[in-house]
Amino acid sequence: MNKNKEQLLNKRYKAEKRFRLYGQSAIFMALLFLTVFIFKIFSTGYSAFQKTWLIVPVTFDAELMMLEQNPSKEDIQDADYYDIALKSMADLDPNANEDQENELKRMVSYFFEKEIKNELLNDPSLIGKTKEVYLTASDDLDQVFKGNYPRDLPEDQRRVSDYQLKIFDQLVANGKVESKFNISFFTNADSREAELAGIASSFMGSIFSILVCLMIAFPVAVLAAIYLEEFAPKNRFTDFIEVNINNLAAVPSIVFGLLGLGVLLAIFQLPRSTPLVGGITLSLMTLPTIIIAARASLKAVPPSIREAALAMGASRMQTTMHHTVPLSMPGTLSGTIIGLAQALGETAPLILIGMVAFVNTIPGSPMDPAASLPVQIYIWAESAERGFVEKVSACIMVLLGFLITMNLFAQIIRHKFEKKWS
Amino acid sequence: MIKIKAKDVDVFYGKKQALFNISLDIEENQVTALIGPSGCGKSTFLRCLNRMNDVIDICSVKGKILINDFNINDKSCDVVRLREKIGMVFQKPNPFPKTLYENVSYGPTIHGMAQSKQEMDEIVETSLKKAALWKEVKDRLHEPGTGLSGGQQQRLCIARAISVRPEVILMDEPCSALDPIATAQIEELIDELKKEHTIIIVTHSMAQAARVSQHTGFFHLGQLIEHGSTDKIFKNPDNTKTQDYITGRFG
Secondary structure (H helix, E strand, O other): OHHHHHHHHHHHHHHHHHHHHHHHHHHHHHHHHHHHHHHHHHHHHHHHEEEEEEEEEEEOOOOOOOOOOOOOOHHHHHOOOOHHHHHHHOOOOOOOOOOHHHHHOOEOOOHHHHHHHHHHHHOHHOOOOEEEEEEEHHHHHHHHHOOOOOOOOOOOOOOHHHHHHHHHHHHHHHOEEEEEEEHHHHHOOOOOOOOOOHHHHHHHHHHHHHHHHHHHHHHHHHHHHHHHHHHHHOOOHHHHHHHHHHHOOOOOHHHHHHHHHHHHHHOOOOOOOOOHHHHHHHHHHHHHHHHHHHHHHHHHHHHHHHHHHHHOOOHHHHHHHHHHHHHHHHHHHHHHHHHHHHHHHHOOHHHOOOOOOOOOOOOOOOOOOOOOHHHHHHHHHHHHOOOOHHHHHHHHHHHHHHHHHHHHHHHHHHHHHHHOOO | OEEEEEEEEEEEOOOOEEEEEEEEEEEEEOOEEEOOOOOOHHHHHHOOOOHHHHHEEEEEEEEEEEEEEOOOOOOOOOOHHHHHHHHEEEEOOOOOOOOOHHHHHHHHHHHHOOHHHHHHHHHHHHHHHHHHOOHHHHHHHOEEHHHOHHHHHHHHHHHHHOOOOOOOEEOOOOOOOOOHHHHHHHHHHHHHOOOEEEEEOOOOOOHHHHHHHHHHEEEOOOOOEEEHHHHOOOOOOOOOHHHHOOOOOOO
């Protein structure tokens, strides 16, 4: 009998041990996946924050630029830079034939002419002189310099020719290749050229979309939640509404995208690809999330506070506005931020309403065409060029940073402003 | 003088009847205690007097309750005006999570009782003095009310209730969450308050009823079994159930 009991006890201890082990291994697995994921993103993405520059001596030859003596600012603006740009690249190898000169030109970005022009605009006294100018390396050489490019491929499978590599290696040996922090990744809009593509357009697009979403979803959701929680009679009809709000929260986001496409674009003729339409579509998605969060935090306000206010002769409206709503605000706000963070990461509905279009301008208002960060990730991930691989990861890092900041903010609001009930 | 006259009051929660045919007169400027076992309907009756039962959707009240000869269950009765005249103190101290000052000034503010900041300061001071809390808190009026001890919080709630000079104060087991010292302070306070206010107190403690009240009503299973002067109820009750309850044989 006694032995039996001991066995039973042992069994129980073992079962508990096993159960703990299951839990620990589950957490370990989750952490492992997360670590692998983050490591992968960081290891591919970090190099996008560096940009490779070629330092090339440029002679600002007035004749080649078709500039008169003592040119005005406008003259410099309108001057012809193509020839001096071409010449300075060709001069890298004095023995180059015509084909090779062409290859030399392609070692820098498409906009090298503009970079040379900006140099002169900043300092007009350079006319007639020679100066070493920083030119953006082409995306392929950028990848070569970062060590992401397989140099041992046969030449016909490479986008960089042996000749270009030879010249590049010479430049590296002479210290004429430099890696600097990639500011243009944050200040440029999207571009077909990987070395010039940046997230400014999609970042602003995301911000505008989120603002539009906030301005629509927050007031509507909070008013709906207050009405449902504090004023609406509890009957079948309100139960029905409640069930449907919960259902709405579970609707796949692409359905909202179709709604945006069919209603906002087709019927109301709002401009395509704009954060305005994106924001409205996202607000439909965020609405139920905020309503649920706001109702939960209204419910969490102890009834004794409502009774206290009512017993003082406050009307229902005063009770709600003076006491219940202010007390529920921290919860509502952090729910809102979490809803917005969800919307921020949403891709499918934005693709449907056309925010996937190639936009190479930075939007100045919600009415201008723009992309958004997750859609930008999608666009770049689709691009074949090697230079976009690191951009995808870098963009994910920016988006994750954005999301983490928002969630952190939600946590801070929750902890700092939540009242403790005695 | 009779302040409140309840006549044939029935209360229903949905289909379930909670109070049966209650008729009770309450004297002005005296303390009336309502006693009885848990669930007997004494709190429900108390909440009828300032129409707090309105908050509960399924609750319906029938019968007349006359306060100053005006039926508060009449449609023409405005609950906001009513609750300005009938204050309430709850079982668990429930100060607003705001400062002490805001707690006390809330009622006067919403009812527009002060024309200036100075007047409001005066109202807050007198209310806190009447609630015997002024000395303890005068230096920290702008600290949160929830930071006080339980007994102080309850006195703050009393100060809040009397800030609008109600004619009647309803107290729903105001001491049940307090220690004996705080209880004694509140009881002393009740004795003081009855000079200006009519007080109705629901209590589980028979000793408390005997100490503070002049009149007592005994409720059982939704019925008012017996009521009369406290002396009579405790020394020489007419009904055997009352006798059994106050001697501790049931309940």
